[in-house]
Amino acid sequence: MDDFGLLNWTILIVYLLGNLLMGSLLSKKVDSAEDYYLGSKTIPWWAIGLSVMATYVSAMSFLGGPAWSYGNGLGVMMIQVNYPLVVFLVITLFLPFFYNSGVASIYEYQERRFGRKARGVMSVIFMMSQTLSSAAVLYATALVLSFITGVDVVTAILVITLIALVYTLMGGISAVIWTDVLQAVILLVGAAIIFYALLDRMPESLVTTLGELKAQGKMNILDFTFDTHVEATVWSGVIAMVLYHVTVYGANQMVVQRALAARNIGDAKKSFLFMGFTAFFIYFLFLLMGVLFYSYYGGREFENSNTIVLQFAADYGLPGLLGVVASAVVAASMSSLDSALNSLATVTTLDFYEKYFKKGASSAHYLKASRWFTVVWAVLIIVPAILFAQTEGSVLQLLTKVGSYFVGAKLSMYALGFFSRHTTERGLLIGVAAGFMAVWYAATQTDVAWPWFCAIGAVVNMPVAIVASLLLDGRQEKLSAYTIQGQKTMFREQSLPTKDGGWYLIPGKVDRVSWLLVGFFLATLLFLYLFSVLI
Template structure:
């Protein structure tokens, strides 16, 4: 276990306190069920766009992305090539339909079109699916926080859940969106500190590093193999993941409800477009980080690849870095 220290606890505690204070402050402006579900329709499109991005960039992305590309190389980016195509389709087809019908929930339409039984059934299926997905993210986050802070997994689960529950109940959708903005800032600060440190801390010039990575096939981003057993091919990204991401961004309540909080149809579209084009570069950063780690550690095997960032941060020795990483992981989990 890493010795967390006073400075790191201070950073983590400050982040938690800031999140709760923001939730309480926004909560004072909630005066109706509509305000709770959609805010007061004054949230800027860029904040909504950041929130949508954060919803899909979980702690698993922050830790699992580099772990995956550490072994597979830049070809991992192929599964994200579909974002511009998917988001353009969502903005052109799904978004006008949901926004113009004044929906708070996509399941409202199910009831209007097919009756209450349809709405209840599909809502129940969504909640079960989301509970299972959130449980996986939450458990993975708790294990990482235990590794960093030494707090038992069970208590980590309770802490993360309670914090997210409190600010959501106090401030509704507006609190969720604005806390996501803070969470995004912390997440990306942590990621860019790590990538800058790795980039400048290589044991040889970057030109030599890139030559070595190319020789190992780690820089081959476009894998056009027709082998169906390979996951990181262009075909998997453009065909299979296009269909998957269409369901995620076009029919997932977590995404749609955020966009419905926009001031206008134009703002809702801009928020979703921001997500589609920014997310690709965010994932590229995480994937590039894994490739650089491969060069830094010379492909060394780790018992758990998801802890590569944590191992590096503890070795790097920058005061407060582990506190930022812990806050970033906590932020990524709560935003999801």
Template sequence: MEGFTLFDTIVLIGYISLISWIGSRFGKDQHNPEDYFLGGRKIPGWAIGLSVMATQASAITFIGAPGWGFEGGLERLVTFINVPLAMIVLILVLVPIFHRAGIYSIYELLERRFGPATRTLTALLFLIARGLATGVVLYAPALVLAVVTGWSVNLTIIIMAVLAISYTVMGGISAVIWTDVVQMFVLWLGALLSIFFLVTSLPGGWGDVFDFGAASGMFNAIDLSFDPSVTYSLWAGLFGGFFLHVAYFGTDQSQIQRVLSSPSVLDAQRSLLIGGYLLIPQMLLFLFIGVILATYYQQHGLTPPEDLNELLPRYVVNAFPSGMAGLVIAGVFAAAMSSLDSAIKFTLSSDRS
């Protein structure tokens, strides 16, 4: 139970510096607007797909989803089971239209069809919504990171904001996507390491997890009830979630601009296949960590913190070897920075005339 050590701080600073360097180095490759806004339309589909996933695995997801799993088991998984269906619609209908239109943003297409007033209004709504969301995306993880690192909330926000703005403005969409790729691997590594250390700390290992989860009803992810008061029923996930994700992945500029940066329609479609079909196992991974954390707290007779968002970060800094904890917390920083750099990049593209 060492907490966040000096070595962890060094690793954290080093990782953040590396992410910033990776992002900023793409600035030398920006020769025209297409390079800056669309990466020259030559970014591979697999990288775009991971970047799409990175927008879903924000810092809030990394610290929030285990809290959901701790509290309600796998019930929230139904919110994402519709994503493959949504992706089929996007792949067959919307992606070919967007990609062949040769646009920089979805708002250009709206202007061609409905006129400049529609473009201005929709772009303004996007800017307002993205600005409000970005505040939450930065502030919420900053509160948790401040607790586990000992840094002030204001300092945490400033570090993430300054670095993300710097490399995004210099590197464009390429910087956003490739830093997202690095971020995803670090977050997955952190999740897998968390599972390993948690399970090995339990007397009965996986047996304890499955016994506790089954006895507590945490594995009851599919609720077939037609009762509208049931928040996470299968039908709410399939139908309500379907329209939610079609709207998000198909009309939100933060998603569409990534798709437009691919070299061909086929690559764009492949990117959505990667991002869409890996999203369910990714969410399952983070929710399952919450179930294991619940087992861990029950086995050790511990009282969870009032803020369940602190569960996983606190465990990481207290149970991981020095240095490794810093790397995982750095991934949370990178996730928050990724959410911010996406907002900045796609805000710039939505304003492009």
């Protein structure tokens, strides 16, 4: 970018200063480690919902979404169509376990259900996967700054990390959530402006353009082939990616920690319902923009496809537009990075430092330790971010591929905890090892598409874990209270209330409003079918 300009710089700098100011104001409410992890449990559900959305529907979508569909067509929408089903499962199975327990680290569930080793393994898996995915987010942000200012990508990585680190250190989870709200608004405004500008500049009408794209094979959304070598099909989206995203949203400290900061179980569930009903529209917008860009630029190749949106903003020439778009991408990326830093510090402090190195210290001590661990993780994330800078493909596709190696193990560990009576810790860990080996083999020795890696890991992991448990430890006579059936038994025997404000506290019980998610999912499939047929 030759000249970013004073107006664009002003917009971007004002936004960055606003984040730091918000972090400073919220830092006055952080007096203990609990405040740093969970806030004061007074954050409204809609703010948590916007925070969840901003974290995962972020710069990965704003940059990587158009880049992905630019190259592969609108069919990649099937990878993202499953969120209503995902949220249905998460708020029915996962959230009640975590919220009722009053924990700050969701991996404490693994210790209560299986043992300390299971908790440690799950925590390490989270740290590894989150570090890599956060590095991809950081790279996306640095790419923006490098593109618009000419600053070296490595320098941009360091600058963005420092800014996100500072306000996260000051305000903890409250700063993360409230800055995410600001970032979500900026993201959506930026996306709306770009979409309008794109339609304004298209040489032909939208209907005509879509018809031409259909003739070029860019609008084939619903692919019903059972070929597991194809990345985006109906079956990979509805089966494989449901399993993948259930783990991403249900067994991920970075996401669930927000819900644990809600006032009650109802607010926690409503924050996820927000994502379930809005994700489709946001992903569809970003991916539709990609195929429209393909038409606008005549399918020309870009040196780095993740810069398409930024290039269009520069070409459009509206004063301040590039500043708004740059702020939107930086904002969205930082919403993911700050969340990762806070959750990684939380898990490190609770699952390792407090448990094995410094038991019984004061809350003030753990707050100080959490802030130091936040700094450590910021440094550790920088290294893979620099390595990711060597890639030229879609950063959204890259991020999703990175996560696919780990989710099978996480899904299996929670599924067995919820539903299996006889799985023990020793059998569970053997199953995890077998699942990782299966995913490694599929990734390196076969042409199976990455969306199926989670399913492959789970299909191998679970039966191996059950058989190994039976062989090593035999059948378990006592039903764990941390299975779904055990929870139902406990609520019944202790005459505990099953609802709070009309929302189920018992895992496995479906709230009435949750059925609307299933209906909404079917409606989105019908919409995609009609959209692809009628254009």
